[in-house]
Amino acid sequence: MSLRGFIVRRTIYIIPVMLGITLMNFTLINISPGDPVIVRIGLIQCNTVECYNNAYNKEAIEMGLLSKDLYTVPWFERYVEFVNNLLHFDFGRSWYYEQAGQGMPISQIIGERAVYTITLNILSFIFSLLLATAIGVVSATRQNSFWDRSLTVAMLLGYSMPLFWLAKLLMLMSYYMFKFTGVANKDAFETPLIINGSFYKYLILPTLALTLGGLVFMARLVRSQLLEILRQDYVVTAKAKGLDRRAVIYKHAFRNGLLPIVTIIGNSLPGLLAGSVMVERVFGWPGLGTVFLEGALFRDYPLMMATNTIFPFLFLVARLLTDITYVFIDPRIKY
Amino acid sequence: MATIDKEELPVKEEFLLDEKTLREIETMKGAGQWSIVWRRIKKDKMGMLGFYIVLFLIAMAFVSWLLLSFDNWLTTQGYMYGNPHPGFEGSRNNLYIELWFPGMDIENPIILFQHPRYMDHANAKLPPSFQYPFGTDANGQDMLSRVFFGATVSLALGFIGQMTTVIIGTVLGSIAGFYGGIVDDILQRVIELLYSMPGFILMIFIIVLFEDVNIPGGKYAVVVIFFSLIGWGGTALIVRSNFFSLKEQDFVEAERALGASDMRIIFRHILPNSLAPIIIIVTLGIATTIFTFAALAFFGFGDPTAISWGDDLNRWQDFLIEYPWMPMFPALFIFFTVLGFNLLGDSLRDALDPRLKD
DSSP, X not given: OOHHHHHHHHHHHHXXXXXXXHHHHHHHHHHSSSOHHHHHHOSOOOSSHHHHHHHHHHHHHHHTSBOTTSOBOOHHHHHHHHHHHHHTTOOOEEEEXXXXXXXXXXXXXXXXXXXXXXXXXXXXXHHHHHHHHHHHHHHHHTTTSHHHXXXXXHHHHHHHSOHHHHHHHHHHHHHHHHSOOOOOOGGGGOSOGGGOHHHHHHHHHHHHHHHHHHHHHHHHHHHHHHHHHXXXXXXXXXXXXXXXXXXXXXXXXXXXXXXXXXXHHHHXXXXXXXXXXXXXXXXXXXXXXXXXHHHHHTTOHHHHXXXXXXXXXXXXXXXXXXXXXXXXXXXXXXX | OOOOOGGGSOOSOSSOOXXXXXXXXXXXXXXXXXXXXXXXXXXXXXXXXXXXXXXXXXXXHHHHHHHHHHHHHHHHHTSOOSOOSTTOOOOOSOOEEEEOOTTSOTTSOEEEEEOTTOOOGGGTTOOSOSSSTTOBOTTOOBHHHHHHHHHHHHHHHHHHHHHHHHHHHHHHHHHHHHHOHHHHHHHHHHHHHHHHSOHHHHHHHHHHHTXXXXXXXXXXXXXXXXXXXXXXHHHHHHHHHHHHHHTTSHHHHHHHHTTOOHHHIIIIIIHHHTHHHHHXXXXXXXXXXHHHHHHHHHTTOSOTTSOOHHHHHHHHGGGTTTSTHHHHHHHHHHHHHHHHHHHHHHHHHHHHOGGGOO
């Protein structure tokens, strides 16, 4: 099979998984106790039962739980409706985020906020990948040296530190050193972002926190992978041939160590995504993570449904990219 | 012409064993599998550090649980009104944790701690001092007492959550690995679905949906149940692959020839042989579980009425810059717990499977 065939097949494979995920989320919402309509209308002021019932029915029809003639809509019809809307990128309207008296369209919220999350994540992912590689190579090539030992202990401490607390500590440290807490405020997000200096200023601390979070995880991995490979026969051969030490490490050892590293990084992406939710919340960074957490705290069902569709989708796309990267890294891989 | 001096050649030893291997052989001498593992851990300094941290925390959680229950019992029995000041006929609220045994003067019991729920508003926001080693929080609760008695819930949640997860994973993984076929296929697809969702996000989603459920144990019972219902995938995959390789082995074949039932083969023969990875998963998993529950509590999805580190952290997180001791001590204990279990787990993994060791 050709490379293109492989990519197409893996892309199509996302569809059933996404269907399964949306079905799972949909079922969870449906079997959860409590009436979403009551959650939605909240403490409505009504003197008569009739007034309350009218408000209830109006809301239920709007939410699609009741049909126009007040019959209950079966769950599979609602699911088909949901998937149909999803295909048109229509997630409905938010209950919590309001604009001009009615809920904002969720696709608009997400479109506005996604750029913040993506900037933060891509930046810190690149930084942590580069730093982790450097640290891993230093540790593995000078095993049991002073640097290796102190780096290993530092990584272990960082690995045991809850990410949200690491972010908080960074905030405290920065406050004592520069009187700057890094909690984002409004003028950091004035458009255009590219020439907005304070945007970059407020980007520093979240990026640093997320970078450290990913770094401690990846550096351990790079080190153990490289150590295993440095013991292989072909590395010994390369050394015996009298090759330059640098060439042995980067041309022989590191290239072969990439594959398992790419696998585990690909699998750990949901963890990184969850980490981004935590860091965003701590620094008040208005990305998708904050939107999701605020929606959850205020029981904004449509918004949660939307984010719960988008996060797995991002993850699946990332995993697809990982799989495609394999093929380029390792020519032995059969697809 | 250069000749090799025969004296210089190592003719004496036929097998050249390096020092490390010799030490390993010394360790193994005359011992069962578990005592070998224990000896290996004892040689690992970091592992022993983790072991002592874990031991200390477990002892702390257990003692605090005993003390609190004993104190509650004394109060409900009417022996103690909880107020140590003699002659003060104040409230019947339990203000202090006392130790009192029959025969002692009932007016002067030994006062160990301020009760974790006692809000002494006159002494709020005090920095760490001799009387309050960890300071007091904005409600006037003693942080030392909050942290000490919070150990029970924090650790118990980690243990229970991880144990249920691993038990579900082991049972499902064993069945899938042993029988294979369609059961295995279905299990794989389910795991794939569960693993496509970032676990932390899925947990929050579920907690929000199910927070109104009334089951004994409060909100944390719901959290633990759903945590184990979505978290078993990793264990199941590892147990399954272990079963795949073990079920083709001769000893299983022999047992089957002797007429053993499937259940006997699974639970008496294959499972004990794949115990090592399960133990590693449990130890390292407890660290992750405690971290996850703390994170959930930190972002406001815990049970605010419970006494646990995560909830205290959530309550005082915004006080960090003004009153750093309030959130610092619960956070420090979460950090130590995770560190201890990580160290112990890493050491256990090296001891149980030396091939993986660097």
